[in-house]
Amino acid sequence: MYNSIDVPLFITIEDNALLKVKRILNRSNIYTNNPMIVTDKGVSSTFAEIVRKKLKIKKEMMIFIDQNTDEEVKRVEHSARKFKVDFIIGVGGGKALDISKLTSYRYGSYFISIPTLPSHDGIASPVASINVSGTRMSLNASMPVGIIVDIEVIKKAPLRFIYSGIMDLLSNISAIKDWKLSYEKGFEVRYNGFSRAIAYSSAENILNYDDSNVYSEDFLTVLLNGLVLSGIAMEIAGSSRPASGAEHNFSHAYDYLFPDNNLLHGEKVGIGHLLISYFRDKGEYKKLIECYSRYGIMKSFRKMKLSHEVLFNTFEYARTIRKERYSILNELDISEKNINKAVSDVLKLF
Known part of the structure; x- marks a missing residue:
């Protein structure tokens, strides 16, 4: 079929x-x-x-x-x-x-x-x-x-926009885990292995890329091919599941709470990915930190002057929206103290 x-x-x-x-x-x-x-x-x-x-x-x-x-x-x-x-x-x-x-x-x-x-x-x-x-x-x-x-x-794009693309593509790693979780729990009818492979390999190419020069022609080609394939993975899956999970919930929550914010989509998703991986998979969290640091993304976060209160409130609200789109946020049994610590630890990285 x-x-x-x-x-x-x-x-x-x-x-x-x-x-x-x-x-x-x-x-x-x-x-x-x-x-x-x-x-x-x-x-x-x-x-x-x-x-x-x-x-x-x-x-x-x-x-x-x-x-x-x-x-x-x-x-x-x-x-x-x-x-x-x-x-x-x-x-x-x-x-x-x-x-x-x-x-x-x-x-x-x-x-x-x-x-x-x-x-x-x-x-x-x-x-x-x-x-x-x-x-x-x-x-x-x-x-x-x-x-x-x-x-x-x-090549003429401001650095911030390239970073945004990197973080949006890397978020596939988190989204795929949520997609699989939702399927295993019976909330998704389909979990397409071909779509998953395309979306994951596209993100992995950026995660493991060994050169920090994001303006090199080779890197931009890898990034753009990855972003294109990520879009195609969604078409194959019949939904945005291969590229949108709990980290995108964080982005949606940020937009709802702060509709006039100036953050790019990938920036919000990238912060959400850090917080989600902090709770779900410390190995993924560590790799993400290494990757962000290699490209210089952590320094760009520092310029945004993100506050503890904003990130805490956004994460809390992200847990209450899009409940039908099952993710790790539906299963996290954590206290305000846990979230406060996670936000503090992430902010220290910047």
Whole structure:
């Protein structure tokens, strides 16, 4: 018995890919008739303009977005219907790609992903993170038919965004353990070994990478391949389980308690992963510390000036939400004293 899944027809990760975008599409037998570009108003718009010119797309077919809200999705969908587009090309970071893939899903067009930041696995996942009436929600969205990553563009990404991508990918290690736990306890119908292998090996490649230069072409290629494969693992599993567990609960809790926070998704997940592994597996906790330290992530946490109270309250709240998504948080029998100690020990690392 086989599952029907959608996977990208092509994945291109190479130097100066934006300058070769038309050739890349043609060699993959992708021919667009009336494509629309979705991007933000920041640096990504410069890269989107390159794509627009190379594909000879009219200026009015480039849509600029502000926030990753449901209202923005509706606005972009209205434009897609108005222009009768056949492809939506997302160029940018998380917001542009999330809105592009959700619009594509609702409207029914093809979606091409052109990420300009390596900050999370949303570059290839069938899930969009959207604010709906003030609440951040994970919604079903289109898988890209193709992914184009220009290494020269990614090299210009601020260090913080690379760290975010590293931590989001490493969190697969925690998520897979929660997925297996949930399956064994009878809360999950499926536990796909193939999906698990893809998600875990992608994270393990970063965990065991022996060079601390995160801007090297080799490292960025490994990271980007991992983020893409993590997204594909979710499509194979039919859910975000291979890449989202208790550590993502922590991220959701943080967003709920502090909706105006400036932390990146991967940063919140990375802190949550540290706290979860502290209680679940001291071996994993130690490896995570070594990995974060090797890449310089611990120093970046120090700059965030995270408080004990914020992390304590977030962890406590994470234990109360998404109960149906069974994880180690459902089983932890710990006191406030235990949590206080864990938070103190983690903060000492920074």
